[in-house]
Amino acid sequence: KAKSIGRGRLFLFVPALRMDAMARRRYGLELHRAVDEGEFLIFYQPQINLMSGAITGAEALIRWRHPERGLLAPAAFLPALEGGTLAATVGSWVLNEACGQASYWRRNGAPNFRIGINLCSAQFRVGDLATEVIEILDRHGLPPEALELEVTENIVLDNDDIVLEILDRLHKHGVGIAFDDFGTGYASLSLLKTYPLTRIKIDQSFVRGILNSKRDASVIRAILDMARSFDLETIAEGIETEAEKNYLQRERCDEGQGYLFGKPMTARQFEMLLGINVNTKVRA
Ligand code: C2E
Ligand code: MG
Ligand code: MG
Ligand code: MG
Numbered sequence: 001k002a003k004s005i006g007r008g009r010l011f012l013f014v015p016a017l018r019m020d021a022m023a024r025r026r027y028g029l030e031l032h033r034a035v036d037e038g039e040f041l042i043f044y045q046p047q048i049n050l051m052s053g054a055i056t057g058a059e060a061l062i063r064w065r066h067p068e069r070g071l072l073a074p075a076a077f078l079p080a081l082e083g084g085t086l087a088a089t090v091g092s093w094v095l096n097e098a099c100g101q102a103s104y105w106r107r108n109g110a111p112n113f114r115i116g117i118n119l120c121s122a123q124f125r126v127g128d129l130a131t132e133v134i135e136i137l138d139r140h141g142l143p144p145e146a147l148e149l150e151v152t153e154n155i156v157l158d159n160d161d162i163v164l165e166i167l168d169r170l171h172k173h174g175v176g177i178a179f180d181d182f183g184t185g186y187a188s189l190s191l192l193k194t195y196p197l198t199r200i201k202i203d204q205s206f207v208r209g210i211l212n213s214k215r216d217a218s219v220i221r222a223i224l225d226m227a228r229s230f231d232l233e234t235i236a237e238g239i240e241t242e243a244e245k246n247y248l249q250r251e252r253c254d255e256g257q258g259y260l261f262g263k264p265m266t267a268r269q270f271e272m273l274l275g276i277n278v279n280t281k282v283r284a
Helices: 002-013 016-037 085-107 129-140 153-159 161-173 188-194 204-209 214-229 242-250 267-274
Strands: 040-049 055-066 070-072 114-118 147-151 176-182 199-202 233-236
Touching: 016 085, 040 085, 040 267, 055 085, 055 267, 085 114, 085 129, 085 267, 114 176, 129 147, 129 161, 147 161, 153 161, 153 188, 161 176, 176 188, 199 204, 199 214, 204 214, 204 233, 214 233, 214 242
Parallel strands: 055 114, 114 147, 147 176, 176 199, 199 233
Antiparallel strands: 040 055, 055 070
């Protein structure tokens, strides 16, 4: 009995930080296994030209098919990867997989298909990202303009000059650079001025407010005006209703993405949406 009390006490005195480290370590091991066992997969969410209604491409969104806990969204595991080399490893996997898939679709019925891929901070710190991306494009025969890399303000603020260097190189190569979650950060304007961007992704929090908040509607209009004066393409995220779509159309936002057009889906489901009849399995 004394022993169990002692144990309990010992447990109580383990500092919270150490517990976190242990939990993180356990999770880290699981994530390593996930990489080795190929438990990650990519969902694709359509992006639509708001004028024509045509599918222009898709954003690649990672999922983890966890053996016990089922399908996990990025919020459940990306934070645990934060900063580590494992994050860069997973990022490389996504780049290679999604570029391969995009190239395949371009060669099999969707010749102008564009793929959007999210980057994380760690990818700018480990290895040579620009060279890696160019090699991946070559490997899959994917033209640079078919790839759009999505960066957030955090990535830029975390890494400073190196991000500018890498993005400049990729931009000169012809790769698209989208500013993700635009409007939610603190430095959006100064980044707009400095970085080689080709597109702004208007954050879904503004889209959500369009219909009942004059302010959100004004923010969107201001972002679109600004984008035009910087000669940037625009896409609005998180469009869920016809009314939201109609507003954005009227304000001449170029493209849209959201549940109204399609939720993130498997490659196979996406092929059905594209109306191309190919067998994804045969390719692998
Ligand atoms: P994000 O890049 O801003 O991606 C958009 C998120 O909004 C996705 O969440 C998508 O499923 C969700 N979404 C799209 N349309 C709608 C809508 O109409 N309504 C609502 N409520 N949500 C919508 P998801 O897939 O959970 O991804 C969350 C975040 O995780 C992404 O935000 C991105 O920052 C990150 N992420 C996802 N995949 C990757 C990846 O491969 N690499 C990195 N570094 N980050 C990723
Ligand atoms: Mg994104
Ligand atoms: Mg976003
Ligand atoms: Mg986001």
